[in-house]
Amino acid sequence: MLLVEDEPPLRQLTRRILESVGYRVLEAGNGEDALRKLEENRSQVDLVITDVVMPGMSGRELASRITEARPSTKVLYVSGYTDDAILRHGVRGDTARFRPSRTRPSSSGGGSARFSTPSRRPHDPPAPRAA
Numbered sequence: 001m002l003l004v005e006d007e008p009p010l011r012q013l014t015r016r017i018l019e020s021v022g023y024r025v026l027e028a029g030n031g032e033d034a035l036r037k038l039e040e041n042r043s044q045v046d047l048v049i050t051d052v053v054m055p056g057m058s059g060r061e062l063a064s065r066i067t068e069a070r071p072s073t074k075v076l077y078v079s080g081y082t083d084d085a086i087l088r089h090g091v092r093g094d095t096a097r098f099r100p101s102r103t104r105p106s107s108s109g110g111g112s113a114r115f116s117t118p119s120r121r122p123h124d125p126p127a128p129r130a131a
Contacts, residue, residue, distance in 0.1 A: 002026045002041075004034040004050040004062065014049075031057025035065065045073065052079040 003018070003025050005011035015025045026041060028034035031054065038045055048066055050059040057065075063075040 001047040001049060002028060002034060002037055002045045004028045004031065004048065004054070004059065006030055006051060006054040030054055031059075031062040031065075034062055038066065038070070042070075047074045047076065049076045049078060052077050 001018070001023055003011060003015055005014065005027075006029055008029065011027055011029065015027055018025045024044070026037050026045065028037050034048070034050070038048075048063070050062055052059040059077055059079075063077070066073055066075065
């Protein structure tokens with residue numbers, strides 16, 4: 001798979017997690033780099049995981065260029081931005097998959113990292129208080 005993320009610490013953490021469960025991961029820091037990596041590794045990439053909001057080429061534009069040249073390549077969008085930002089980048093109406101980044105790294109002791117899901121999304125109303 002090809003992981004496209006412009007934030008190096010997040011890209012490196014995500015790569016390590018994916019590799020720890022057996023995936024072979026290529027990394028790219030932006031859309032142009034991703035297209036170069038795909039060209040160099042044509043037969044090795046079945047899935048592209050891309051951030052939506054990146055400087056230069058957006059994840060949506062990248063996905064469009066990839067699927068135009070390689071229709072069988074699957075694309076998964078990820079983003080830490082709100083739904084409004086995702087809509088502005090044209091992803092929600094897209095046929096590709098979108099996974100909001102509603103997880104946050106948390107310490108599990110022993111120096112390892114794991115991902116935990118918050119009990120509620122940031123835009124959810126607070127839970128009612130007991131009377």
